[in-house]
Amino acid sequence: MRIAYKEALKAFEEDEVPVGCVIVKDNKVIAKAHNQKEKKNCAVSHAEIECIKKAARKLDNWNLKGCTIYVTLEPCMMCTGALINSRIDRIVYACRDPKGGALVSNVRIKEISGLNHYPLYEEGPVEKECSELLKSFFRNKRQKA
């Protein structure tokens, strides 16, 4: 999660909502990415989507079985759906997103029946730093506005 946090810092420096992630397989980081929505001017370019694309390219396989994603914020509906579609084994997130989170917050995947894959998920370390970084980003935004 430390590497994911460093990715989130990159997003912060680029004036993007500071979210970062890494995908790990067999104890090796195979992909890392940060949110690039503003830079790429595309609503799809969340950290997780960028990271899934990189991991699939690296493995030459859309199926990310055997992989874990470490992400600094609970994934939104789009990213949770993408992680399900990619058949990732496990999602570790640093802090919850009460508004947009789609694992345990706004959408709770345990309550959705019939998904074709249910990744394991858990809250992980570095929560305070990841959450403070997000708060600081939105505080700056409000002050500028």
Next chain:
Amino acid sequence: MRIAYKEALKAFEEDEVPVGCVIVKDNKVIAKAHNQKEKKNCAVSHAEIECIKKAARKLDNWNLKGCTIYVTLEPCMMCTGALINSRIDRIVYACRDPKGGALVSNVRIKEISGLNHYPLYEEGPVEKECSELLKSFFRNKRQKA
């Protein structure tokens, strides 16, 4: 929806799950795409995601306000989330996806509170052709298996 269906036919010919879509603004098609999951070897490359990316590039704006997407199959959780994130006005789908659909089937967005955007959605025309194309694709797959 006829153009979306033609896109789905392209996917069929490329041995991809046959889903196609177009994004329309001010009565003009600004983007069209078909499912490219196998070709791009990436779980993210559904028709809607490819189409959102093209539309955002065309408009030079991640925000697809004022746009409608016509898609041959009810979007999955990832694509519905992406359409919400892109603030699209309206989703017209030809046929429902009882297993993976995330508008009115497996996930019902009306029942999720607190999303930051609720696109309008409706079932549209060309249902039979779009549904037959999907059935034919999966029938061929089973026969080959």
